[in-house]
Amino acid sequence: QVQLVESGGGLVQAGDSLRLSCAASGLTFSRYAVGWFRQAPGKEPEFVAAISRTGGTTYYADSVKGRFTISRDNAKNALYVQMNSLKPEDTGVYYCTADSLLSRVRLEQSQQPANRGQGTQVTVSS
Numbered sequence: 491q492v493q494l495v496e497s498g499g500g501l502v503q504a505g506d507s508l509r510l511s512c513a514a515s516g517l518t519f520s521r522y523a524v525g526w527f528r529q530a531p532g533k534e535p536e537f538v539a540a541i542s543r544t545g546g547t548t549y550y551a552d553s554v555k556g557r558f559t560i561s562r563d564n565a566k567n568a569l570y571v572q573m574n575s576l577k578p579e580d581t582g583v584y585y586c587t588a589d590s591l592l593s594r595v596r597l598e599q600s601q602q603p604a605n606r607g608q609g610t611q612v613t614v615s616s
Contacts, residue, residue: 492516492605494586499610506576506614512569512586512607520564523592525549525603526571528582528612537597538584539571549596553579576614583609 498510510526525540539560540549548560559572569586587595587603594601 492588494588494605494607496584496586496607496610499584499612501613501615502576504577504614504616507572507574508576508612510571510573510584510586510610510612514567514569514586514588517588517605519562519567519588520544522588522590522605523595524562524569524586524588525595526560526569526584526586527597528580528584529609530582533582535585535597536582540592540595541569542592549592573612576612578614578616581612581614583611585609 493515495513502508523542526538527535528538529535537551538554539558541560541562545562557575561570586607588605589595589603594603
């Protein structure tokens with residue numbers, strides 16, 4: 491059974507930083523593209539960042555480019571996102587995702603990833 495467990499969320503002020511982590515189990519982690527999406531109350535899920543199986547290629551939403559950095563450690567079955575210069579509009583529940591198809595991790599064409607965690611809340615106050 492695939493499990494993705496996020497951690498590291500919290501309440502911060504605008505301009506602060508947070509690092510989210512995702513611990514994966516029940517899958518051969520290195521065979522999956524992984525990433526993050528977020529969802530604010532009353533809004534649709536929004537792609538945040540994704541990373542290829544080897545970690546060699548990364549993808550970001552325009553809204554976070556230059557502020558967020560995604561990384562993975564296949565030896566530890568772990569995914570991370572370093573979030574700097576946080577803004578109130580970054581507030582939401584952040585979900586870790588994994589799928590054999592990168593397009594699903596990127597939520598392209600409204601696709602949904604096969605695996606997701608329970609989410610961790612990030613709240614940025616102004």
